Amino acid sequence: MPRPLNATAASLLGFLHDQPMSGWDLVRTAEERIGDFWSLTRSQVYRELAAMAEAGFIEAGETGPRDRRPYALTDAGREAFAEWLAQDPGRETIRYPLLLWMSFASQLPEERLHRILREHRAEHATRLAGYEAAQASILPEAFEADPYGLAVLDFGLTYERAVLDWFNRLLEARAG
Amino acid sequence: MPRPLNATAASLLGFLHDQPMSGWDLVRTAEERIGDFWSLTRSQVYRELAAMAEAGFIEAGETGPRDRRPYALTDAGREAFAEWLAQDPGRETIRYPLLLWMSFASQLPEERLHRILREHRAEHATRLAGYEAAQASILPEAFEADPYGLAVLDFGLTYERAVLDWFNRLLEARAG
DNA sequence: TGGTACATGTAACATGTTACATGATTAG
DNA sequence: CTAATCATGTAACATGTTACATGTACCA
Secondary structure (H helix, E strand, C coil): CCCCCCCCHHHHHHHCCCCCCCHHHHHHHHHHHHCCCCCCCCHHHHHHHHHHHHCCCCECCCCHHHCCCCCCHHCCCCCCCCHHCCCCCCCCECCCCCHHHHCCCCCCCHHHHHHHHHCCCCCCCCHHHHHHHHCCCCHHHHHHHCCHHHHHHHHHHHHHHHHHHHHHHHHHHCCC | CCCCCCCCHHHHHHHHHCCCCCCHHHHHHHHCCCCCCCCCCCHHHHHHHHHHHHHHHECCCCCCHHHCCEEEEEEHHHHHHHHHCCCCCCCCCCCHHHHHHHHHCCCCCCHHHHHHHHHHHHHHHHHHHHHHHHHHHHHHHHHHHHHHHHHHHHCCCCCCHHHHHHHHHHHHCCCC
């Protein structure tokens, strides 16, 4: 059909393998399952859904309560998803405004820098705690079912711990 | 003048504090100094330069060899940059196709997964080596001059080490 | 019966990517 | 003199963000 799937659209097809879902459901599922390393917005989701319905990758079902419109995966969609999976994933993009800001911050008041660093550190601490709770609540069966899902969670833990260490070193070194 | 600076445009103004530079120079400087956590493309740079010249934040100088057109910071540009610096930096965005792909990879052949993981690990090892070399070549005076620049480099080291650890654990656990 | 969470969507705009087009300078 | 690198830019498109507009169902 049209051009190849982008990663965002592909992820939606991925979720639709489990069951038909509405745009709303997909936004929430994506936020929960991949939100930490692949963000998307409602607008994007509705746009991609419309485009994929047009392309025949998904089909809208009966409108339910509250105009709820569940989309179901078609065979063409399943195929498009498989093609996407068959491509090698690209490298990560990190856009870290704090680092950019710090690269230019040499003449900023220490006080302000420390406030910002403490705020960001607190956010990372919260996220780390969330991952730790998630890890603690994992049942052994889950590992059998989806070892890679666990690896992804482990990435989150590893990342947040490293970042938190960095904040701690930085603030301690500068008596923050 | 028009809407507030975006981070990409702001970084260009930041670099122009040192000296007038052409679009080409800016692309290379940005790649070198902030490329690891703030990527930008040539097209974007030329577009932002045109917009900022229009807004009066920079001024094009005499055209040099090869149509080289150096842009110099104006007072208005200095002010706009200062305003940007005065805002609190937002949180990071990470888009990690590998993790997205892994979240859906449970029925992919192990062999392929391992190949991909090894490739990505190698890239991270290379980047880490680059940071370590950069760190080793730092003179003590540099710390006095720009402690935050060093903190940014330290972030890179911390990040790459953590990621590399993750790859190693993953590949060892699965006998890669 | 009123507030909260659910639900969908459009419009306008900002940002980022890729491909195309052109030519100058320099090193060998 | 010719290939590589430097240098600038446009066009077209893809992706991501923000604001606006509309209404429904559920729970207290």
